[in-house]
Amino acid sequence: MRTGLFPGTFDPVTNGHIDLVGRAVKLVDRLVVGVATNAEKKPLFSLDERVEMVSHEVDRFQEQAEVIVRPMTGLLMHFAEEIGANAIVRGLRAVSDFEYEFQMVGMNQHLNSDIETMFLMADPRHQAIASRLVKEICRLGGNIKPFVSENVATLLENKLKNDT
Numbered sequence: 001m002r003t004g005l006f007p008g009t010f011d012p013v014t015n016g017h018i019d020l021v022g023r024a025v026k027l028v029d030r031l032v033v034g035v036a037t038n039a040e041k042k043p044l045f046s047l048d049e050r051v052e053m054v055s056h057e058v059d060r061f062q063e064q065a066e067v068i069v070r071p072m073t074g075l076l077m078h079f080a081e082e083i084g085a086n087a088i089v090r091g092l093r094a095v096s097d098f099e100y101e102f103q104m105v106g107m108n109q110h111l112n113s114d115i116e117t118m119f120l121m122a123d124p125r126h127q128a129i130a131s132r133l134v135k136e137i138c139r140l141g142g143n144i145k146p147f148v149s150e151n152v153a154t155l156l157e158n159k160l161k162n163d164t
Contacts, residue, residue, distance in 0.1 A: 004118070006090075015147055031068070035047065091120050
């Protein structure tokens with residue numbers, strides 16, 4: 001069984017993330033979406049809220065591959081080993097993404113050379129979408145519906161309304 005791991009903070013999950021999941025399920029038998037804790041990013045949504053949000057959004061891909069959403073803490077390679085991943089799936093939007101990811105691949109290869117990293121280029125329609133920008137647009141009263149699902153837009157709008 002080919003198992004892929006798609007890690008991220010997903011705060012919130014965007015149309016770009018969902019596009020990558022939809023493309024990744026064509027390449028693996030099982031895709032684990034690892035929802036990471038990253039205190040440096042200061043997530044707006046709790047880990048449990050993000051796991052639930054991502055689970056709701058990726059449920060549509062269950063017929064193509066087994067898709068599991070799990071919280072992820074600690075070192076990425078430890079989590080990849082724990083779930084039996086053959087590959088880590090990463091998305092690239094720009095050259096700056098590549099530079100960071102290139103360094104990560106080198107380090108991950110030292111940690112476990114049996115787990116490959118696969119890069120999927122962002123669909124041009126989603127290249128500019130970043131969770132931090134979506135949150136900022138929403139905070140300032142802009143329309144976020146082109147960047148996230150209707151469900152995520154509602155969750156984000158409510159979250160920001162209740163946190164002010």
